[in-house]
Amino acid sequence: MTKTSGLRPDFLWGGAVAANQFEGGWNEDRKGVSIADVMTAGTATEPRKITDGIVPGEYYPNHVAIDFYHRYKEDIKLFADMGLNCFRTSIAWTRIFPNGDEDEPNEKGLEFYDHVFDECLKYGIKPIVTLSHFEMPYHLVEKYGGWRSRKVIDFYMKFAETCFKRYNGKVEYWMTFNEINNQITYTNDFLVATDSGLVFRNNEDEKTREAAMYQASHYEVVASALAVQLGHKINPDYKIGSMIAFIPLYPATSKPEDILFAEKASQQRYWWEDVQSNGEYPADLEAYFKRTGFRPDITEEDRATLKAGTVDFIGFSYYNTSTIEKKADNPDYKYVGDRESADNPYVKKSEWGWPIDPTGLRNALNYLTSHYHKPLMIVENGLGARDTVEKDGSIHDSYRIDYLRAHIQAMEDAVNQDGVDLLGYTPWGFIDLVSAGTGQMSKRYGMIYVDRDDEGNGTLDRSKKDSFYWYKKVIQSNGADL
Numbered sequence: 001m002t003k004t005s006g007l008r009p010d011f012l013w014g015g016a017v018a019a020n021q022f023e024g025g026w027n028e029d030r031k032g033v034s035i036a037d038v039m040t041a042g043t044a045t046e047p048r049k050i051t052d053g054i055v056p057g058e059y060y061p062n063h064v065a066i067d068f069y070h071r072y073k074e075d076i077k078l079f080a081d082m083g084l085n086c087f088r089t090s091i092a093w094t095r096i097f098p099n100g101d102e103d104e105p106n107e108k109g110l111e112f113y114d115h116v117f118d119e120c121l122k123y124g125i126k127p128i129v130t131l132s133h134f135e136m137p138y139h140l141v142e143k144y145g146g147w148r149s150r151k152v153i154d155f156y157m158k159f160a161e162t163c164f165k166r167y168n169g170k171v172e173y174w175m176t177f178n179e180i181n182n183q184i185t186y187t188n189d190f191l192v193a194t195d196s197g198l199v200f201r202n203n204e205d206e207k208t209r210e211a212a213m214y215q216a217s218h219y220e221v222v223a224s225a226l227a228v229q230l231g232h233k234i235n236p237d238y239k240i241g242s243m244i245a246f247i248p249l250y251p252a253t254s255k256p257e258d259i260l261f262a263e264k265a266s267q268q269r270y271w272w273e274d275v276q277s278n279g280e281y282p283a284d285l286e287a288y289f290k291r292t293g294f295r296p297d298i299t300e301e302d303r304a305t306l307k308a309g310t311v312d313f314i315g316f317s318y319y320n321t322s323t324i325e326k327k328a329d330n331p332d333y334k335y336v337g338d339r340e341s342a343d344n345p346y347v348k349k350s351e352w353g354w355p356i357d358p359t360g361l362r363n364a365l366n367y368l369t370s371h372y373h374k375p376l377m378i379v380e381n382g383l384g385a386r387d388t389v390e391k392d393g394s395i396h397d398s399y400r401i402d403y404l405r406a407h408i409q410a411m412e413d414a415v416n417q418d419g420v421d422l423l424g425y426t427p428w429g430f431i432d433l434v435s436a437g438t439g440q441m442s443k444r445y446g447m448i449y450v451d452r453d454d455e456g457n458g459t460l461d462r463s464k465k466d467s468f469y470w471y472k473k474v475i476q477s478n479g480a481d482l
């Protein structure tokens with residue numbers, strides 16, 4: 001008998017990217033400027049700048065990215081060669097509505113995704129589409145303050161409706177917002193700008209940022225719930241999911257306060273999923289709003305919308321765990337992100353400081369299943385690492401294979417031993433692309449190499465790394481041959 005992985009026979013094996021990090025063609029065929037288009041390049045320690053519009057002389061790595069816009073045919077052929085049966089990408093909002101508040105969509109932008117999806121389907125690759133992945137129109141940021149404004153719900157809905165109708169018959173799986181919960185770290189300029197178009201240029205204090213984050217988040221979960229309902233009306237077979245950045249939070253010690261803190265911090269980090277999956281705000285957040293006097297604009301009608309628009313599945317990214325500590329100056333058990341973190345001596349870290357913890361993925365799958373009881377999809381996972389190209393052009397990325405193998409094994413354990421209902425696995429940046437967090441090319445996740453460096457030099461030629469051949473074999477065996 002041949003070995004089987006225990007994964008469902010129709011398991012979705014793919015790879016994931018986002019339009020702004022890999023398409024390029026940033027101002028072609030009437031595409032508008034997105035929030036990602038005004039971000040410069042940074043490093044592991046130096047943050048990307050968010051400039052006030054496009055500033056001449058600055059380098060914006062997402063403008064050309066890896067030029068998928070002009071190379072999609074050859075690229076999709078490579079994806080097919082790898083054996084993918086699905087491909088997760090996003091639709092650049094600014095290709096469809098360049099400013100975000102137009103009445104009519106841009107036909108050229110719509111055509112581009114027709115071509116991309118048709119090309120995928122030709123090879124039996126199912127597109128899995130995120131509507132909003134860090135690329136809201138910059139015009140909406142400037143004119144409306146991003147998702148601070150309720151009006152943005154209508155603009156988003158117009159975009160969603162246009163996509164749901166146009167790609168009916170081509171796309172079955174959708175996600176409404178990418179990593180909607182990154183903004184819990186509202187102290188970080190990048191994370192609130194990419195999630196919600198919140199830009200703070202006047203050194204706003206933490207309270208102001210926090211209030212803006214909760215308001216923006218509320219409008220987003222309402223928009224998500226409306227999109228779920230509308231999508232199902234347009235095509236009852238659509239599977240529409242949420243997408244959160246899942247980072248299991250470990251207590252630094254067994255001190256009771258640390259254990260409680262891990263729980264309280266998870267509540268703060270994951271309430272978006274409670275709303276999108278369960279259709280209502282969790283008790284601890286309602287209590288927090290009361291206690292602190294935050295009063296987001298949440299109407300009774302909004303609450304009914306949330307209840308009626310719960311998601312069909314949960315998409316999530318998993319890269320690492322985080323270990324946190326209840327510090328003495330944190331009586332309110334507040335969790336923002338980095339500043340509560342503690343060292344974990346039991347896990348190694350990547351060059352960019354991200355802990356490497358495959359067991360954490362099994363933990364994530366268990367947590368999500370026991371909290372929400374919905375089918376799950378791992379829509380991002382991977383290792384950002386520097387690669388060396390040998391004289392003969394080969395790339396021996398055994399570190400990446402080791403990372404992916406251990407994580408796939410953990411996910412199979414979760415399915416076989418824990419009964420998790422898992423739809424698919426799409427490792428992040430399976431073709432090298434621009435890092436979101438740093439804007440670098442050198443932080444590579446790919447199994448396909450792209451010849452481009454952090455300054456924008458290189459031929460943009462594609463080549464296969466060792467991991468390409470390895471992953472192909474994994475897919476062919478439906479995960480049995482790791």
Ligand code: P53
Nearest residue numbers: 018178179245384428434435436437438443
């Ligand atoms: P990069 C923060 C925390 C977790 C995931 O990230 C994150 C971020 C933002 O940096 O982003 C997701 O490129 C995101 C992708 C991103 C990927 O993880 O910073 O959905 O767009 O590229 C990896 O190494």
